[in-house]
Amino acid sequence: MIDVGALRALRSVAALGTLARAAEELGFTASAVSQQIKRLEREVGVPLLAQAGRGVVLTPAGQSLADSAPEVFQALERCAEAARSVSAGAPRGVLRVAAFSTAIRGLLAPAMPSLAKQNPDLRLTITEQDPDQALHSVDAGTADLALVHDADGLPAPLPPSLTQRRLHTDVGDVVMSRAHPLAQADRPLTGADLAGQVWVTSPPGTVCHQWFRRLFADAREEPDVRHLVDDFATQLSLVAGGEVIALIPRLARPPLGAGLVARPLRRQPKREVRAAWRLSADASPAIQAVLAHLEDRLG
Known part of the structure; x- marks a missing residue:
């Protein structure tokens, strides 16, 4: 009988490329992962890894076994979900969620108290x-549910073992001090309104920086960016001083307080937020309870 844990270790090595990275994902040492795969080799009777310089590569037999692993994991998960469904379908146990920071702040954290009250087990x-890492974690079985967003309008590639559902459309607004001239605008802001303003924005490489650059795609002059700050609460503390304004997603925005105001844009930057989980776990009462709860809160 093939050891499922050892098979999962082989699958992680195949996906991540090294024993060290697989060990980090699985929460073991590289030595422990190596021992698991050696045990698997004894069980199937053929070599699964081969030395390649200082690292390892999968043999053709190892790659074939790793390619077949998702079918095994899915079959086992379907067995477990069938048992849970028979047991009154009550959400219970531990559900491991991988999510980007804004989804944790804006979706999961507000929902958790009422979710726990309704589902005490x-x-x-x-x-x-x-997003890419979260989807991989669900595919590899180290997480059960992922909350992801698209990148520059394109969703992250979905592994064939997963399914997904759209949860929410997040948009960005411009936040400023109530004393700022734009705070009095009674209409969505345009590119002309933003010309000549002074900004704090998220660093390059982030979705919010992509949003920011898109605001000025047709501008003749570069925007005046004084500060690059990744944390939105810190951005707001700089905005409160009155010198700068910021483009902040609604999901990431804490209560603004009396001194700040948010104004919408005529061309709103948007991103789709989706939940993803394994097809074999589609009947999971826990996953369905979390999805239903989030959808109810989002209206």
């Missing part, structure tokens, strides 16, 4: 991960 554990 269900416990969520949350890990902050970027």
Whole structure:
């Protein structure tokens, strides 16, 4: 009988390329992962890894076994979900969620108290991960549910073992001090309104920086960016001083307080937020309870 844990270790090595990275994902040492795969080699009777310089590569037999692993994991998960469904379908146990930081702040954290009250036998554990990493974690079985967003209008590639559902459209607004001249605008702001303003914005490489650059795609002059700050609460503290304004997603925005105001844009930057989970876990009462709860809150 093939050891499922060892098979998962082989699958992680195949996906991530090294024993060290697989060990980090699985929460083991590289030595422990190596021992698991050696045990798997004894069980199937053929070599699965081969030395390649200082690292390892999968043999053709190892790659074939790793390619077949998702079918095994999905079959086992379907068995488990069938048992849970028979047991009154009540959400219970631990649900491991991987999500980007804004989804944790704007979706999961506000929902958790009422979710726990309605489902006392269900416990969520949350890990902050970027969309690509979150999808990989669900595919690899180290997470059960991922909350992801598209990147520059394009959704992250979905592994064939996963399914997804759109949850929310997040948009960005310009936040400023109530004393700022634009705070009096009674209409969505245009590119002409933003010309000549002074900004704090998220660093390059982030979705919010892409949004910001798109605001000025047709501008003749570069925007005046005084500060690059990744944390939105810190951005707001700089905005409160009155010198700068900021483009901030609604999901990421804490209560503004009396001194700040948000104004919408005529061309609103948007991103789609989706939930993704394994097809084999589609009947999971825990996953369906979390999705239903989030959708109810989002209206």
